Amino acid sequence: MEIQSFTISNELLNEIHHQAAQVVDQLYDSVKIEQMSQVICKFYQKLNENLTVNSFSNLTDNVVNQLIRYIETRLLGPMYNxxxxxxxxxxxxxxxxxxxxxxxxxxxxxxxxxxxxxxxxxxxxxxxxxxxxxxxxxxxxxxxxxxxxxxxxxxxxxxxxxxxxxxxxxxxxxxxxxxxxxxxxxxxxxxxxxxxxxxxxxxxxxxxxxxxxxxxxxxxxxxxxxxxxxxxxxxxxxxxxxxxx
The missing domain is CATH 1.20.1050.80 (VPS9 domain)
Known part of the structure; x- marks a missing residue:
């Protein structure tokens, strides 16, 4: 995944896609907003752990924001309505x-x-x-x-x-x-x-x-x-x- 001049590694991208797929399934299984919110928050907590690992710790705030924007679109876009x-x-x-x-x-x-x-x-x-x-x-x-x-x-x-x-x-x-x-x-x-x-x-x-x-x-x-x-x-x-x- 290309974000500005920084390339997100396949390792991180594959992990994000894997987690995102699980989150989407959980969102569809959730009935209440509070349950959906908890699913998203847990995902972001795990993502934050990934982003603080040494191999990913050199991501700038701007790159992280673009990554979150990409993830939000992937996770919440189909279910927004x-x-x-x-x-x-x-x-x-x-x-x-x-x-x-x-x-x-x-x-x-x-x-x-x-x-x-x-x-x-x-x-x-x-x-x-x-x-x-x-x-x-x-x-x-x-x-x-x-x-x-x-x-x-x-x-x-x-x-x-x-x-x-x-x-x-x-x-x-x-x-x-x-x-x-x-x-x-x-x-x-x-x-x-x-x-x-x-x-x-x-x-x-x-x-x-x-x-x-x-x-x-x-x-x-x-x-x-x-x-x-x-x-x-x-x-x-x-x-x-x-x-x-």
């Missing part, structure tokens, strides 16, 4: 409740979130729309890494947007309110389900470190804030906060 449908069914009420709640927040402005951004600037407006599109596209992606890519792309686009009116490094204190605003404007229909899919079927290193872990954590924090968001938390009078007033 059934896995995701089950997650969506289990979280349908949460997704609907959050979607309704976010709809009620639609009139919130960036200034309400203590962030000054000139949305009349065409370049800023374009980047805002792109960040919203990236987040909405997450729902159509069919592997954990692809969904994380959408979150990373969304966040990086937001940072580019914020950087237009700033000469300073964009901190989490600025990214978070902007991300909250983008989530409200995007209002992805199955965002709770997508987060659960990522949490249960991702290679754990991607959620605990690196930019994907950082931006995913920010997204989860933004959602928690939104779920608890009301006029009082923004220091807004009730009538101003309600969308129909």
């Amino acid at each position: 059934s896995i995701h449908d089950q997650i969506v069914n289990e979280n349908e009420q949460q997704d609907l409740s959050l979607e309704t709640h976010i709809s009620s927040l639609n009139r919130i402005k960036l200034i309400d979130l203590q962030l000054k951004v000139d949305l009349d600037n065409p370049e800023i407006g374009d980047l805002l729309e792109k960040s919203i599109s990236h987040l909405i596209e997450m729902g159509s992606k069919k592997s954990p890494l692809q969904k994380l890519d959408s979150i990373v792309n969304c966040s990086k686009t937001i940072i580019r947007m914020l950087q237009i009116d700033s000469t300073n490094h964009i901190s989490a204190d600025e990214l978070l309110p902007a991300l909250i605003y983008v989530i409200i404007k995007a209002n992805p229909a199955t965002i709770k389900s997508d987060i659960k899919f990522i949490e249960q079927f991702s290679y754990s290193n991607h959620l605990m470190s690196g930019e994907s872990g950082y931006y995913f954590t920010n997204l989860c924090c933004a959602l928690i804030f939104i779920e608890n968001l009301d006029g009082q938390s923004l220091n807004l009078p009730g009538k101003k906060f309600l969308p129909n007033n």
